[in-house]
Amino acid sequence: MSNEFSIVLPAYNTPADILRRAINSVLNQTYPHFELIIVDDGSEPSLEPIIKEYRDNRIVFIRHDKNRGAGAAHNTGIKASKYDWVAFICHDDEWLPNKLEKQSSEVIKHEIDEKLALIYSDIFFYDNNTLSEFNARYVFECVTKNFHEASLILAFFYTSTIIIRKDALIDVGMYDETGILIDWDLYIKLSEKYNFYCINEKLVNYYSSSLGITHPNNFNNNPLAGNDIIKLYYKWKHDIFKYKKAKKIWCIRWNAIAQWYLQKNQKKEAFIAYMEAIKLNPYWRGNYIDLIKYFILRKRL
The missing domain is CATH 3.90.550.10 (Spore Coat Polysaccharide Biosynthesis Protein SpsA; Chain A)
Structure with a gap:
C-alpha cells in the first residue's frame, strides 16, 4: 500500500x-x-x-x-x-x-x-x-x-x-x-x-463558520439538522442500546429534543421524545420531572 x-x-x-x-x-x-x-x-x-x-x-x-x-x-x-x-x-x-x-x-x-x-x-x-x-x-x-x-x-x-x-x-x-x-x-x-x-x-x-451546516446558527434554525440527529439515532439504535454510556448520552439528547419540540409547540412529538429518553435511561429522574412539567403545560393550554 x-x-x-x-x-x-x-x-x-x-x-x-x-x-x-x-x-x-x-x-x-x-x-x-x-x-x-x-x-x-x-x-x-x-x-x-x-x-x-x-x-x-x-x-x-x-x-x-x-x-x-x-x-x-x-x-x-x-x-x-x-x-x-x-x-x-x-x-x-x-x-x-x-x-x-x-x-x-x-x-x-x-x-x-x-x-x-x-x-x-x-x-x-x-x-x-x-x-x-x-x-x-x-x-x-x-x-x-x-x-x-x-x-x-x-x-x-x-x-x-x-x-x-x-x-x-x-x-x-x-x-x-x-x-x-x-x-x-x-x-x-x-x-x-x-x-x-x-x-x-x-x-x-x-x-467555525456560518458556511457549514453544523454551525450552531444553522443547526438551530434548520429543522433538517434536528431531524438528521433523530435519523442517525434510529439507524444506529440497536448498537446504541449495547453500551451503557451511549444510552446515557442519547437519553440526554432525546430530553433536549423533547424540549426543542415543546418550544415549537409540537406536543405529540415532544411526548414521543420523552418516551424515547426514558427507554434509554429509565433511572434518570430528570426525564420524569420534565415529563410532569410537560403534562402540566399541556393541561394549561
Missing part, C-alpha cells in the same frame, strides 16, 4: 478568499506526493475560474451540474481518487504545512496493521477570532476506549484532520448521500470494523 494521498475538497458557493486559503494550505504541504480533487457541488457561479488560477497538475476539478449535497460531493471525490489513502479538507478549513508529512510517517509505521483504517489529529479551533485547542485523543479517552461506542456517542474528531484507507471507505459504502450528519455516520460505520489512530498534534486550523 502506497503512502500517496488523494485529497478531496468538496465546495459549494464558497467565497473565493476562503476557498483559496484551503487550496493553498494543501499545495503548500511539505509532503508533495498527492492529488487534490476539488468537487464543485453545483455552485452558482461555478468555482472553475478560481481553480484555473492555479497551474498545478496535481489539481483535478470536477463539477456537479446541480447541487447534490455534501455526501454526494464527497463520494464523487472518492470515486475519482487514484491513491490508497484519501484525505478530506473542508472548504473553509486550513491545513498546517506538515500535516501530510506527519500522517505519511504514521502510515509507514502502521502499514502492517490491517485493521487500521483512519488516522486523525488534534486541531486549532477558531471561533469569531477566538483561538482554542481541541485534543481529540483526550476527548476519546474521556468517553470510552472502545472506538465503536465512542463513535456512537459523538464525532470526536474533525473531518479536515483525517486520512482514510480507500478500500475501507468502499467497504462501508462511503458517505450517506441522504443526510446532513454524513461525517458522524461514516465514522460509526468504520468503527464497526476498523481501528482509528490519533496523532496527538495540532495539524489543522478549524474555522
Whole structure:
C-alpha cells in the first residue's frame, strides 16, 4: 500500500478568499506526493475560474451540474481518487504545512496493521477570532476506549484532520448521500470494523463558520439538522442500546429534543421524545420531572 494521498475538497458557493486559503494550505504541504480533487457541488457561479488560477497538475476539478449535497460531493471525490489513502479538507478549513508529512510517517509505521483504517489529529479551533485547542485523543479517552461506542456517542474528531484507507471507505459504502450528519455516520460505520489512530498534534486550523451546516446558527434554525440527529439515532439504535454510556448520552439528547419540540409547540412529538429518553435511561429522574412539567403545560393550554 502506497503512502500517496488523494485529497478531496468538496465546495459549494464558497467565497473565493476562503476557498483559496484551503487550496493553498494543501499545495503548500511539505509532503508533495498527492492529488487534490476539488468537487464543485453545483455552485452558482461555478468555482472553475478560481481553480484555473492555479497551474498545478496535481489539481483535478470536477463539477456537479446541480447541487447534490455534501455526501454526494464527497463520494464523487472518492470515486475519482487514484491513491490508497484519501484525505478530506473542508472548504473553509486550513491545513498546517506538515500535516501530510506527519500522517505519511504514521502510515509507514502502521502499514502492517490491517485493521487500521483512519488516522486523525488534534486541531486549532477558531471561533469569531477566538483561538482554542481541541485534543481529540483526550476527548476519546474521556468517553470510552472502545472506538465503536465512542463513535456512537459523538464525532470526536474533525473531518479536515483525517486520512482514510480507500478500500475501507468502499467497504462501508462511503458517505450517506441522504443526510446532513454524513461525517458522524461514516465514522460509526468504520468503527464497526476498523481501528482509528490519533496523532496527538495540532495539524489543522478549524474555522467555525456560518458556511457549514453544523454551525450552531444553522443547526438551530434548520429543522433538517434536528431531524438528521433523530435519523442517525434510529439507524444506529440497536448498537446504541449495547453500551451503557451511549444510552446515557442519547437519553440526554432525546430530553433536549423533547424540549426543542415543546418550544415549537409540537406536543405529540415532544411526548414521543420523552418516551424515547426514558427507554434509554429509565433511572434518570430528570426525564420524569420534565415529563410532569410537560403534562402540566399541556393541561394549561
